Each structure stands twice: as C-alpha cells, then as structure tokens.
Amino acid sequence: MSDFPSNWGRWGDSDQRGAVNLITDEVRARGVAEARIGLTVSIARATTPFPLTGGPMAPTTAATTAVQTAMLFTGFGAPAMAEVMIVTTHHPEVTHLDGLGHWAEGGRVYPGVDVADSSGPTGVRHGAADVYGDGILTRGVLLDLAPGRRLSPGHPVTGADLDTAAARAGVRVLPGDALVVRGGWDRVVDGDQPLPGMTLDAVRWMHEHGIAVYAGDIGDARPPLPGETPGALHRFALGRLAIPLIDAADPENLAAVCERLERWTFQFVVAAPRIVGTTGLPVNPLAVF
Numbered sequence: 129m130s131d132f133p134s135n136w137g138r139w140g141d142s143d144q145r146g147a148v149n150l151i152t153d154e155v156r157a158r159g160v161a162e163a164r165i166g167l168t169v170s171i172a173r174a175t176t177p178f179p180l181t182g183g184p185m186a187p188t189t190a191a192t193t194a195v196q197t198a199m200l201f202t203g204f205g206a207p208a209m210a211e212v213m214i215v216t217t218h219h220p221e222v223t224h225l226d227g228l229g230h231w232a233e234g235g236r237v238y239p240g241v242d243v244a245d246s247s248g249p250t251g252v253r254h255g256a257a258d259v260y261g262d263g264i265l266t267r268g269v270l271l272d273l274a275p276g277r278r279l280s281p282g283h284p285v286t287g288a289d290l291d292t293a294a295a296r297a298g299v300r301v302l303p304g305d306a307l308v309v310r311g312g313w314d315r316v317v318d319g320d321q322p323l324p325g326m327t328l329d330a331v332r333w334m335h336e337h338g339i340a341v342y343a344g345d346i347g348d349a350r351p352p353l354p355g356e357t358p359g360a361l362h363r364f365a366l367g368r369l370a371i372p373l374i375d376a377a378d379p380e381n382l383a384a385v386c387e388r389l390e391r392w393t394f395q396f397v398v399a400a401p402r403i404v405g406t407t408g409l410p411v412n413p414l415a416v417f
Contacts, residue, residue, distance in 0.1 A: 132328070132364060132368060133332065133368070134368045135147060135238070135369050135370045136240050139239070141240065144255055145260075145370075146228050146369075146371065147338075147339065147340045147341070147369060147370050148260065148341060148372060150303050150304040150338050151264065151266045151304045155266055155302075155303070158266075158267050159395045162268075162393055162394050162395040162416070163395040163416040167389075167417040168415070168416050169381050169385050169394075169414065169415045169417070170381065170414060171223075171308060171377050171379055171381075171382055171412075171413040171415060172223035172412040172413060173221070173222075173223050174378075175193075175194055175221050175222045176195075177195040177197040177213065178193040178195070179196070179197065180198035193221060194215065194216045194217075194219035194220075195213060195215050195216075195221070195222060196214045197214075198212045199211050200212060215410060217406065217407070217410065218375070218408055220315040220316050220319070221316050221376065222376060222410050223375070223376045223378065223411060223412065223413070224374070224376060224411060225372055225374050225375075225408055225411045226373040226375060226408045227252065227256050227257030227259065227260075227372070227408055228255035228259075228366065228372065229247055229252045229254060229255025229257075230362075231362050232246075232367075233363065233368070237254065238255060251406065252405045252406060252407055253405070256405050256406055257406050257408050257409040258400055258401070258405070258409065259400075260399065260400045263397065264340070264341055264396070264397070264398050264399070265395070266304055266306050266341070266396050267302070267304070267306070267393055267394070267395065267396060268307075268308055269297075269299055269306070269307060269393050270297070270392045270415075271294055271307065271308070271309050271392075272297070272383050272386070273293050273309065273310060273311045274310070274311055275383070275387070278312025279311040279324045281323070281324070282325075282353065283311070283324035284324070284325065284353045285309075285324060285325065285326050285327060286329045286330055286333075287330050287332065289330070290330060290333050297386075297392035299393055302337075303338025303340075304340050305338070306339075306340060306341045306342075306396040306413075307334065307337075307341070307343070307344070308343045308377070308379050308382065309342070309344030309345070309346050309379070310344065310345055310346075310380070311344070311345055312345070312380075314378075315345070315347065315350075322349070323347075324346055325348045325350070325352075325353055325356075325360070326346060326347065326348065327353065327356050327357075327360055328356065328357045328364060331369070334369070334371060335369050340371070341371060341372050341374065341396075341398070342373050342374065343373075343374035343379070344374075344377055345379055345380075347361055347362075348360065348361045361373065374411060382415050385417070389417060394416055395415070395416035395417075396413065397413070397414045397416060398411050398412070398414070
C-alpha cells in the first residue's frame with residue numbers, strides 16, 4: 129500500500145502527537161463554541177471490575193474481564209479504603225486511547241522511529257499515550273451509520289457510508305474534528321458474530337477530511353472483510369496517518385442525546401491519565417452540548 133497517504137514526517141521526524149496537530153487554536157475555539165447548554169455525555173463504556181482472586185486475565189480475548197481489583201484493608205476502623213487495580217488496556221471491555229507507539233509497521237512506529245528506540249522493557253519512550261495528558265479538546269461530530277438499529281453483520285464501512293451519515297445529520301466534517309461513529313455493535317456482547325469494520329476507503333476518507341481523533345463502536349472487522357486490507361483502522365489510521373484511536377467507545381447514549389437535541393456536533397474532550405510510558409490508557413471521552 130505504498131500509494132496510501134502517510135503523515136510520517138508531516139509534523140517533523142520526532143513528533144509524537146500525530147493528527148492531533150490539526151487541532152489549532154482556531155479549531156479548539158470552534159469546539160468550545162459547541163458547549164451551549166452545559167449538558168455532558170460520556171462516550172465510554174461502563175466496565176465492571178472482577179475480584180483479583182476470582183478469575184484469569186487473558187488480554188487477547190473478550191471473554192475475560194479487562195479490569196481486576198483487590199481491596200486494601202488498612203485495619204479495622206480505618207477512615208479510608210483503597211484498592212489495587214490491574215487493567216488490561218487494549219481490551220474491548222475498557223474504553224482506551226491508543227498511543228502512536230501502539231502500532232509498528234516494518235519495525236518502525238510513527239513517524240519512522242525504530243521499535244528498539246521507541247519502547248522496551250521499561251516502557252514506551254516515543255509515542256506513549258500520556259503525550260495527550262494535557263487533553264484533546266476540539267469539535268466532535270457523531271456519524272450514526274444505522275439510526276435506531278445496527279449495521280448488518282460484517283458490514284464493510286466505506287467513505288460513502290460516512291458521507292451518507294453526515295448528509296443525514298446535516299453536518300460538514302471539518303479538519304481537526306473528532307469523529308465519533310456509531311454502528312450499534314458491542315464488540316464484547318456481539319463478539320461471536322461477524323463484526324462490521326472500517327475499510328481502507330473509510331480510513332482514506334478520514335485523511336481527506338482531516339480527522340484528528342477517532343472514537344466509535346466500529347473498529348477493525350472481525351473476521352477480516354473479504355477482499356479488504358485486514359486491520360485498516362489500526363494499521364493505516366493509527367499507524368500511517370497517526371490518528372489516535374479511542375477503542376471500545378460506547379456512543380449509544382450520545383446518539384440518543386443527539387437525536388433528542390437534533391444536534392450532531394458538540395465539544396469533544398478527552399484526557400489521558402499522566403501515567404507515563406504506556407502504549408494506551410483508559411479514558412472517559414466526553415461530549416459537551
């Protein structure tokens with residue numbers, strides 16, 4: 129896919145923010161202007177922890193929990209309680225932000241840094257998720273691909289699908305926007321069925337429209353779509369275009385609010401915890417109306 133667009137080098141050879149660089153002060157102000165009535169909606173899924181002593185951790189499957197906890201008792205009558213929490217970040221049960229160091233292609237991560245120089249046993253040194261610890265604030269746009277229903281199993285999401293959803297909502301997607309996509313699927317609950325997924329055409333659409341960050345319930349198809357490049361969203365949107373992905377988002381409540389308000393744009397706010405050196409971190413993206 130040497131002919132596919134790339135943002136490697138676009139913002140310098142040592143850049144770690146990727147397409148978030150498209151969020152200029154003007155774009156950020158455009159996002160702030162969307163917050164008019166003070167209503168906030170979470171775009172994260174609710175994750176129920178499992179007792180640390182009660183089950184196995186298997187980060188590559190959806191059948192196990194993403195979060196395990198163990199209470200810490202500081203003594204009878206103690207005024208405060210605490211817990212230890214183990215999080216499997218890249219798991220479909222927990223909404224998380226993929227740092228640019230999460231995906232390597234040909235032994236390199238964006239924008240051409242050798243894997244050996246980007247990460248190691250002590251953590252990520254280039255492209256870590258905490259790069260976004262100061263927050264990402266911009267205008268968000270919800271494109272609902274199947275209002276009131278869900279996409280058919282294994283549906284290949286194309287740029288035409290995104291154009292249709294934008295026309296239906298009466299919105300124009302602008303450079304620097306956060307794109308939130310709803311297809312009506314839960315990758316945990318519905319994981320035994322062929323999951324819809326983004327095609328390379330949809331990822332190219334994101335590049336042409338200047339998308340700065342992506343969140344949604346549609347990710348990479350599982351199993352891969354016939355005739356399509358496997359892993360288009362991670363390999364090309366994240367790896368080639370450096371668009372940070374908010375995986376395992378839950379836009380259902382957002383879609384309901386957008387429908388009620390008849391507004392499909394909003395202020396989009398997300399910040400990664402300042403836990404340094406990780407390929408991804410749990411986040412709670414918010415839509416502010």
